[in-house]
Every structure is written in structure tokens, then in C-alpha cells.
Amino acid sequence: xxxxxxxxxxxxxxxxxxxxxxxxxxxxxxxxxxxxxxxxxxxxxxxxxxxxxxxxxxxxxxxxxxxxxxxxxxxxxxxxxxxxxxxxxxxxxxxxxxxxxxxxxxxxxxxxxxxxxxxxxxxxxxxxxxxxxxxxxxxxxxxxxxxxxxxxxxxxxxxxxxxxxxxxxxxxxxxxxxxxxxxxxxxxxxxxxxxxxxxxxxxxxxxxxxxxxxxx
Amino acid sequence: xxxxxxxxxxxxxxxxxxxxxxxxxxxxxxxxxxxxxxxxxxxxxxxxxxxxxxxxxxxxxxxxxxxxxxxxxxxxxxxxxxxxxxxxxxxxxxxxxxxxxxxxxxxxxxxxxxxxxxxxxxxxxxxxxxxxxxxxxxxxxxxxxxxxxxxxxxxxxxxxxxxxxxxxxxxxxxxxxxxxxxxxxxxxxxxxxxxxxxxxxxxxxxxxxxxxxxxxxxxxxxxxxxxxxxxxxxxxxxxxxxxxxxxxxxxxxxxxxxxxxxxxxxx
Numbered sequence: 073x074x075x076x077x078x079x080x081x082x083x084x085x086x087x088x089x090x091x092x093x094x095x096x097x098x099x100x101x102x103x104x105x106x107x108x109x110x111x112x113x114x115x116x117x118x119x120x121x122x123x124x125x126x127x128x129x130x131x132x133x134x135x136x137x138x139x140x141x142x143x144x145x146x147x148x149x150x151x152x153x154x155x156x157x158x159x160x161x162x163x164x165x166x167x168x169x170x171x172x173x174x175x176x177x178x179x180x181x182x183x184x185x186x187x188x189x190x191x192x193x194x195x196x197x198x199x200x201x202x203x204x205x206x207x208x209x210x211x212x213x214x215x216x217x218x219x220x221x222x223x224x225x226x227x228x229x230x231x232x233x234x235x236x237x238x239x240x241x242x243x244x245x246x247x248x249x250x251x252x253x254x255x256x257x258x259x260x261x262x263x264x265x266x267x268x269x270x271x272x273x274x275x276x277x278x279x280x281x282x283x284x285x286x287x288x
Numbered sequence: 289x290x291x292x293x294x295x296x297x298x299x300x301x302x303x304x305x306x307x308x309x310x311x312x313x314x315x316x317x318x319x320x321x322x323x324x325x326x327x328x329x330x331x332x333x334x335x336x337x338x339x340x341x342x343x344x345x346x347x348x349x350x351x352x353x354x355x356x357x358x359x360x361x362x363x364x365x366x367x368x369x370x371x372x373x374x375x376x377x378x379x380x381x382x383x384x385x386x387x388x389x390x391x392x393x394x395x396x397x398x399x400x401x402x403x404x405x406x407x408x409x410x411x412x413x414x415x416x417x418x419x420x421x422x423x424x425x426x427x428x429x430x431x432x433x434x435x436x437x438x439x440x441x442x443x444x445x446x447x448x449x450x451x452x453x454x455x456x457x458x459x460x461x462x463x464x465x466x467x468x469x470x471x472x473x474x475x476x477x478x479x480x481x482x483x484x485x486x487x488x489x490x491x492x493x494x495x496x497x498x499x500x501x502x503x504x505x506x507x508x509x510x511x512x513x514x515x516x517x518x519x520x521x522x523x524x525x526x527x528x529x530x531x532x533x534x535x536x537x538x539x540x541x542x543x544x545x546x547x548x549x550x551x552x553x554x555x
Binding site: 220222225226227228251252253255265272273274275276277278279280281283285287 | 352363370377404433478
């Protein structure tokens with residue numbers, strides 16, 4: 073007898089799953105049996121609030137549409153359609169557009185930031201593009217020495233070297249871009265142009281002298 | 289109404305592109321206006337302008353030419369020399385651009401590459417060697433920076449030793465085929481000089497130290513080790529009864545039997 077009721081409840085539950093419908097009598101039957109039968113309580117007890125909802129009874133739970141039931145969704149959409157006034161669709165579209173535009177802008181900005189970060193991360197950041205280069209010249213006879221090259225627009229005064237030891241050990245360190253080729257000279261006492269004696273790379277400057285080459 | 293912002297945007301783009309064209313196309317005038325050093329050359333401005341425009345037509349990077357003018361002005365050269373130097377620079381850059389052109393018609397390379405190869409040609413890199421190394425490097429899938437640096441290494445080597453073209457090409461190709469870091473290519477000329485200073489002869493340096501090491505997959509450290517080893521051997525050979533001979537005596541035939549002296553042998 074008990075087994076027969078269990079089978080009947082299981083059948084009703086399957087029917088409810090299929091159609092989403094359950095009469096108040098059937099609900100009472102299922103509810104009554106689930107309260108008495110431990111096995112059916114563990115199998116179907118959690119679904120009782122949904123059964124009550126679909127049977128038109130008040131439920132203690134919020135109305136969460138069951139994925140098993142198509143009726144709730146259909147009813148909800150039906151009610152929404154009934155509540156939409158004439159011209160409501162156009163208004164809704166306008167609202168949707170008003171929401172979509174800022175969203176698109178925000179997404180674009182986020183995309184740009186992400187792309188910028190990736191570019192920075194993968195080596196396009198200034199720190200990786202530049203390299204610190206130290207130039208040295210031993211010239212005890214010089215009163216002043218300037219480093220002059222295409223990195224300083226050949227301005228004879230922009231990069232003054234410093235005598236670090238006070239004995240003619242002239243030095244300067246500057247940041248240069250990687251991947252570039254530079255030509256340069258040392259200018260002694262504002263008059264004498266010389267190539268870097270410590271470099272193996274020299275070219276005729278076309279003006280009767282020699283320049284040094286730095287390929288980074 | 290929806291088209292209005294788009295139209296405004298297009299007009300904005302058009303405005304800026306119109307502004308950008310003369311700004312990018314008149315570097316020489318900008319130099320004359322902005323740099324007091326240029327004032328000495330106002331008499332030849334139109335001639336310089338003609339050269340710059342001709343260079344532009346040949347897609348020569350103009351920035352490098354303006355740099356050459358700045359250099360000449362800083363060094364205080366006369367107008368005639370400035371024009372001659374500019375002309376030579378343009379010719380070299382056109383030549384470099386032609387070398388960088390691929391037979392398949394791909395782009396000639398960046399401004400930096402054109403400038404770099406024009407300087408390499410000026411430093412003595414043979415044009416044909418440059419072409420072959422570029423072709424080899426591209427075929428091997430190497431980046432232009434690596435090819436450029438290999439060419440630089442070979443050029444520096446050529447500056448300190450008169451290499452046969454065949455050997456220079458072989459060294460360049462081995463560099464590009466090796467797994468050496470590109471920055472290490474530049475040490476090649478220094479390695480050669482160090483090897484020479486250690487007393488090794490030319491063929492030893494080129495064939496054993498440089499080519500041999502690269503062929504066996506070694507790098508600058510291996511070359512250095514070979515140089516040190518070679519130097520030790522040379523020094524040992526120089527010393528009478530040096531360590532090399534001492535080693536031989538240990539491994540060689542047995543010493544004289546006891547009781548037999550050299551005097552006895554002479555008898």
C-alpha cells in the first residue's frame with residue numbers, strides 16, 4: 073500500500089515536471105505523503121514550495137522560476153506584455169540604447185587600457201626601449217669636454233661631460249633608444265672635434281674629420 | 289541627426305591631416321627658422337631644399353639628412369662642403385634602401401635600418417656581402433636587428449683584418465645560424481684582437497677560434513677559452529724545456545737505464 077503511494081507520488085512528480093501543472097488535490101496528496109514517507113521526503117520534499125506555487129497556493133519562497141517548468145515563464149511574459157502600454161516598445165528600445173552607449177564606451181576604454189598594459193608589459197614601455205649609455209674620455213689636457221651627436225641634435229653645449237677624478241677622466245651617462253644608430257664626437261675645449269678612441273666603429277664625417285658610431 | 293557627429297569627426301580628421309602634411313614635409317625650413325646655426329647657410333637654402341626634395345622622392349629618411357646638416361653647422365663647415373656631404377649621405381642612403389629591398393618586393397625597412405646600413409656601407413661593408421647576409425638572415429627567419437648586428441660584427445672584423453669575402457660571409461652566416469645572443473655578436477672584433485694579442489696567428493684565430501667555435505655551437509666564452517689555451521701552449525713552446533716537453537717526457541719512452549749516463553751514450 074505504502075509502495076503504491078510512493079509510486080503514485082513519483083508519477084505525479086513526473087507529470088508536474090513535464091507539464092508544470094498540478095491540481096490542488098494532487099498537491100495535497102503529494103504533500104500528505106511526503107510528510108509521512110521519509111524516502112519520498114528526501115526525494116521530493118525540496119520541491120514542495122514550487123509545487124505549491126504552481127498549484128496556485130501561496131508560497132513562503134520567492135517566485136524563482138523553475139527550469140523544469142515552462143508555465144511560469146510563459147505567464148510572466150504574458151503579464152509583462154499586458155502591462156506594456158502603446159509606444160512602450162519604442163521607449164524601451166530608446167532606454168536600451170541609452171544604456172548600451174555608455175556601456176560600449178566603457179568597454180572600449182577598458183579595452184584600450186588592457187591593450188596599453190599588454191603593450192607596456194611586453195616590452196614597449198619606455199624603460200625597455202631605452203638604455204643607459206656611459207661615454208668616457210681620458211683627456212687630461214682638456215679644460216672642458218662635450219659629448220655632441222645626433223642624439224643631442226649636434227648641439228655643442230647640451231651634454232657637458234664631467235671630470236670625475238679631477239685628472240681628465242671625463243664621463244657622462246645618457247639614456248638612448250634601443251634599435252637606433254647614433255653618430256657622435258667629443259668636443260674638446262669647444263674647438264677640437266675627436267672621435268671616441270675607445271670605439272671600433274668610426275666613419276668619415278664628410279667634413280674632413282671622423283665620427284664614432286653607436287649602434288644600439 | 290545621427291550622421292552629424294560622424295561628419296564632424298571626419299572634418300576634424302581632414303583638418304589635422306591637412307595640417308600634418310606641410311609640417312612633415314618642411315623640415316629644412318623648420319631647421320632654418322629654429323636653429324641659429326643654420327643662418328650661415330641661407331645662401332644655399334634653395335639648393336639644400338632641392339636635394340632634400342629629391343631625397344624625399346627616393347624615400348630617404350629626411351630626419352637623418354637634417355641631422356647631417358646640423359652636424360656640419362656645428363662643425364662650422366662651409367656651404368660647399370655641407371652640400372657635398374649631404375649629397376654623399378643621400379647617395380649612401382639610397383644605396384642602403386636598395387639593398388634592403390627584397391626581390392619579392394616587401395618593404396625596404398625602417399628609417400633606422402636604412403640609416404644603419406648606410407653607415408655600415410660607409411664603414412666598409414661590401415654591398416654584395418650585405419645583400420647576401422640580409423637574404424640569408426631573412427631566409428633563416430632572423431629579425432632585422434639580428435641581421436644588422438651580424439653585419440656590424442662582420443664590418444668590425446673587416447676593419448681589423450682583411451678577410452676574404454667568402455670568410456666574411458661564412459662568419460656572418462654562422463653568427464645568424466647560431467644561438468648566440470645578438471648582443472654578443474658585437475664582441476667578435478674584440479675577440480679577434482684579443483686572440484691576436486695572445487700570439488695566435490691569423491688562420492688560427494679565424495678558423496679555429498671564430499669559425500670553429502661557431503660551427504661547434506660555442507659562443508664568446510668558448511672562443512675566450514680557446515684563446516687562453518692557445519696562449520698557454522704558445523708560451524710553453526717558447527720556453528726551453530717547457531711544460532709541454534715535460535709532459536711528453538712523462539708519457540714518452542722510458543728514461544735511460546740506471547747506470548748509463550749521457551757521456552756514456554756519446555761514446
